[in-house]
Amino acid sequence: xxKLIMGIxxxxxxxxxxxxxxxxxxARRLKExxxxxxxxxxxxxxxxxxxxxxxxxxxxxxxLVDLDPxxxxxxxGEFSKMMRILLYEGDSPTIPLERELDFIEHFISLMRLxxxxxxxxxxxxxxxQYGDVLVPPLVMASFVExxxxxxxxxxxxxxxxxxxxxQDGNVVFRCANTSHPSRTDERHGIGLDNIRKRLTLLxxxxxxxxxxxxxxxxxxxxxxxxxxxxxxx
Numbered sequence: 001x002x003k004l005i006m007g008i009x010x011x012x013x014x015x016x017x018x019x020x021x022x023x024x025x026x027a028r029r030l031k032e033x034x035x036x037x038x039x040x041x042x043x044x045x046x047x048x049x050x051x052x053x054x055x056x057x058x059x060x061x062x063x064l065v066d067l068d069p070x071x072x073x074x075x076x077g078e079f080s081k082m083m084r085i086l087l088y089e090g091d092s093p094t095i096p097l098e099r100e101l102d103f104i105e106h107f108i109s110l111m112r113l114x115x116x117x118x119x120x121x122x123x124x125x126x127x128x129q130y131g132d133v134l135v136p137p138l139v140m141a142s143f144v145e146x147x148x149x150x151x152x153x154x155x156x157x158x159x160x161x162x163x164x165x166x167q168d169g170n171v172v173f174r175c176a177n178t179s180h181p182s183r184t185d186e187r188h189g190i191g192l193d194n195i196r197k198r199l200t201l202l203x204x205x206x207x208x209x210x211x212x213x214x215x216x217x218x219x220x221x222x223x224x225x226x227x228x229x230x231x232x233x
Contacts, residue, residue, distance in 0.1 A: 057107070075110050095135065096135075097127075097134070101140075104141050108124065111148050122160050124163075125162070125165075131166070132226075133171060134227055143173070143175045150180070157178075159176075161174075161177070170226060171226055177217070178218070179217055195209075
C-alpha cells in the first residue's frame with residue numbers, strides 16, 4: 001500500500017511538473033504571438049503616416065523652388081537628414097527620444113525657410129539628457145507638422161511653442177500654436193486616430209492625450225511612459 005501511495009505521489013509530481021512547464025511554454029508562446037501581432041499592427045499604422053508626412057514635406061519644398069531656389073536647396077539638405085533617420089530607424093516600433101527630437105529639429109529648420117521671424121515665432125525646449133528613453137516614431141513630429149499646417153498664416157502673426165520634458169518616468173510633450181478658424185482643419189481625421197491607436201498598442205491605458213482649442217489657440221498635451229508597456233521587438 002505504501003509503495004502504491006508513493007508511486008501515485010511520484011506520478012502526480014511528474015504530471016504537475018509537466019503541466020506547469022507546458023503552461024509556462026503556452027504563456028511564453030501567447031506572449032510572443034501578442035508581441036508579433038502588436039508589431040504588425042504598429043507597422044501598418046506607421047506605414048499609413050510616413051507617406052503622408054513625406055508627401056507634405058515634399059510639397060513644402062516644391063513651394064520653395066519658384067519662390068527662392070537657394071532656400072529650396074537648403075530645404076533639400078534638411079530633408080535628406082530627415083530621410084536618413086526614417087530609413088535607418090523608422091522601421092522600429094520605438095526609437096530613441098534623441099532621434100525623434102533630431103527629426104523634429106530638422107523639420108523645423110526646413111519649415112523656417114518658408115517664413116520670416118516676424119511672421120512666425122518658434123520656440124523649442126528639449127531635455128539636455130535623454131537617457132535610454134524610447135518613443136514611437138513620428139508621433140510628436142506629427143503634432144509639430146500639424147502646428148505648421150494649421151496654425152501658421154502668412155497674413156497674421158503666428159507662433160509655435162514646443163516643449164519636451166522627462167518627469168517621473170514619463171515623457172511630457174506640449175505643443176501650443178496659433179489657430180486660424182478660417183482655414184480648413186482636418187486635425188481630427190485619420191492622423192489623430194492613427195496616433196491614438198499606436199499609443200494604445202504601446203502603452204495601454206498608461207498614456208494621456210489632451211487637445212484643447214479655444215478658436216485662437218491650439219494646445220496638445222501628451223504624456224506617456226519612458227518605456228513602452230508592450231515592447232513589440
